[in-house]
Amino acid sequence: MSTDDDAFRDQVRSWLAEHLAGEWAPLKGAGGSGSGEDAYEERRAWNRHLAEHGWTCLGWPEENGGRGLSLIQQAIFHEEYARADGPELVNHLGEQLLGPTLIEFGTDEQKERFLPGIRTVDELWCQGYSEPDAGSDLAAVSTRAVLEDGEWVVEGQKVWTSWAHESDWIFIIVRTEPGSSRHHGLSFLLVPLDQDGVEIRPIEQITGGSEFNEVFFSGARTPAGMVVGEPGDGWRVGMALLEFERGVSVLGQQVGFERELNDLIDLARSNGALDDPVLRDRLAAQSAEFEVMRVNAVRSLTEATPGADNVAKLVWAGWHRRLGELAMEVAGAGSLTLRQAQGAGGSSYRPDRWQNLFLFSRADTLYGGSDEIQRNILAERVLDLPKEARV
Missing domain, CATH: 2.40.110.10 (Butyryl-CoA Dehydrogenase, subunit A, domain 2)
Structure with missing residues (x-):
């Protein structure tokens, strides 16, 4: 990275430290796996706050209302945002998927009508x-x-x-x-x-x-x-949109995964689970697999390797699902009990953070293209193996 990139990282880090404070501080970590409805309106307000300060649509061309930042600088923002424990954003589908698709395939009228509302988070x-x-x-x-x-x-x-x-x-x-x-x-x-x-x-x-x-x-x-x-x-437009889906924000996802892993190791250390040699070995394996996953994510962004996106999806989905399973074992018997929460409608029972991770990550290997579909694509389109029989 250049000195300009280092300076940009410092700028992002300083801005987030200054603004993820005060009224916005309670939003740290809000949203995420299985908790996407938490503080939704507050997170939308925060997303608009980012837009007002020029922190949305970073990779869009300047003529389309973006900042035209380099791939490296976009990755830096997503990494630092995850490290700052920024809340899950509500505008991902518009900003990261539809916006770039309209920029590439849309008419001038479509761009003028929709891009401004996406950038300002006024239309979801x-x-x-x-x-x-x-x-x-x-x-x-x-x-x-x-x-x-x-x-x-x-x-x-x-x-x-x-x-x-x-x-x-x-x-x-x-x-x-x-x-x-x-x-x-x-x-x-x-x-x-x-x-x-x-x-x-x-x-x-x-x-x-x-x-x-x-x-x-x-x-x-x-x-x-x-x-x-x-x-x-x-079909061509829809497939192009899916390519945008696996863009630089995946590096922010990796940082979020790393935070979950480190927090789980801290839990194992505090509750004594780390003393169990089997669990300790599995946590070590999960850490080693994470480093491989991180390298693969960077490679998928910097190299035009056929099937790299499909491999990345298989790797992170399986890793995250196993992390959820491991979290239940580290938490022990307490993982079987739901916590009671009080609300306007009376008391209810809700999963805690690790239960949410376990339950939601069951879907990781299904959404965004199931593992079966990813393997078929790799086999048939990359390795040129015989096609699976279809009824």
């Missing part, structure tokens, strides 16, 4: 990819849209839609060419959620929260100009 977005019969197999989507009187009319269902109940808009992949199959005939649409043709049903998770949703479209409408790219080009 959710992602409509998965369906009941098209989870990791995105090419199997059946939600359809037809063009009528200058509007796309959408019919179908999406599921596992994170934060749909808090969002203003949704970007979806839909089938717009009747009779098409697989990745042909798909389009990438932008659809407003506040309309009669949209119903959102939260899904209660095993952690007790409801970050995920079912979204039903029954004659939902969006203007003809809300297709990103050309009609029928949705």
Whole structure:
């Protein structure tokens, strides 16, 4: 790294130390695995505070309202943000996924309409990819849209839609060419959620929260100009968006994982679990695996290696899931007991931090492309092995 990068790291660290204090101090560590609903509105206010001070859309070009920072400087910000225990941000889907996609594929009108609201966190977005019969197999989507009187009319269902109940808009992949199959005939649409043709049903998770949703479209409408790219080009646009998903923020994720690991080691030291040679050996193995994972994450960002993103997903998902399992063993018998919490609706029972980690991390190997799908992609597209039989 250059001296300019070192100076930028000092700037980020100083700003976070100054601003993650006072009224914002209680938000440290808020959100995260299985706790995404905690202090949601407060975290949105903090996200807007970041925007007001120029700490959103760091990698966007300056002409699109961003700061045009280098890949290294973006990584520095995410690393320092995680080290400062910054709260989970609420604008990831808009800022990190849709924004770059619009910059690359959107019309001037779409950029002018949507990029400012994403940058200022005034409009929130959710992602409509998965369906009941098209989870990791995105090419199997059946939600359809037809063009009528200058509007796309959408019919179908999406599921596992994170934060749909808090969002203003949704970007979806839909089938717009009747009779098409697989990745042909798909389009990438932008659809407003506040309309009669949209119903959102939260899904209660095993952690007790409801970050995920079912979204039903029954004659939902969006203007003809809300297709990103050309009609029928949705597969290419949708795949490009997924590449943005595995960008520099993954390094911040790694720092968050490291903090969880170190805190778990501290717990093992304080409750005597570290004296158990088996648990001590497993914690050491988890630490060694983390270092390998960190190196692989950096490599996936700096080298154009076929399949690197898929390998990274397999590695971190399995590692994090095993960390959750290990946390239960380190916590011991207490991990089987839920804590009682008092609220406006009376008392309830909620998982603690380590129980949340264990329960939520069960999904790590499923969302964002299941382990099975990742291995199939590596086998068929990278290693050129025979394709798996499909019914």
